[in-house]
Amino acid sequence: MNNLSEVFKEKKLKLTPQRIAVYKYLKSTKEHPSAEVIYKALQPEYPTMSLATVYKALKTLVEVGLVQEINVGEGNFRYDGMVCPHSHIQCLSCGRVDDIAGFCFNDLNDTVKGQTDYEVMTSQVYFYGLCRDCKNNKKDE
Numbered sequence: 001m002n003n004l005s006e007v008f009k010e011k012k013l014k015l016t017p018q019r020i021a022v023y024k025y026l027k028s029t030k031e032h033p034s035a036e037v038i039y040k041a042l043q044p045e046y047p048t049m050s051l052a053t054v055y056k057a058l059k060t061l062v063e064v065g066l067v068q069e070i071n072v073g074e075g076n077f078r079y080d081g082m083v084c085p086h087s088h089i090q091c092l093s094c095g096r097v098d099d100i101a102g103f104c105f106n107d108l109n110d111t112v113k114g115q116t117d118y119e120v121m122t123s124q125v126y127f128y129g130l131c132r133d134c135k136n137n138k139k140d141e
């Protein structure tokens with residue numbers, strides 16, 4: 001990870017222990033956790049941090065673009081420390097969310113731009129399926 005205090009300084013963010021903890025956790029995982037999962041994971045090290053604080057830290061980090069908020073449906077928000085554009089696939093059975101790497105949306109954005117007169121800033125595409133574990137479990141049934 002590049003120097004966290006530099007990144008925060010550039011975004012004019014105050015370096016609070018809560019923000020650092022949440023951001024570091026998201027940078028360390030590929031699992032796209034929900035706020036509750038982040039809260040529970042940080043409990044041992046930050047026993048006084050509340051769920052509301054985790055939400056607040058997440059909101060701030062999303063606002064400055066350090067963290068990506070992913071809405072996988074059912075009002076179920078997940079968080080991602082990888083902010084370059086990439087798409088996601090969610091398992092319909094266990095709910096895990098994975099990155100789909102090497103999949104570029106620039107062509108798609110241009111197509112939409114050509115059809116709508118919009119200046120396309122961003123796009124979100126989600127795929128749904130069964131992860132390997134759930135697929136294997138199905139076979140055993």
Ligand SMILES: [Zn+2]
Nearest residue numbers: 091094131134
């Ligand atoms: Zn699954």
Ligand SMILES: [Zn+2]
Nearest residue numbers: 080082098099
């Ligand atoms: Zn992701």
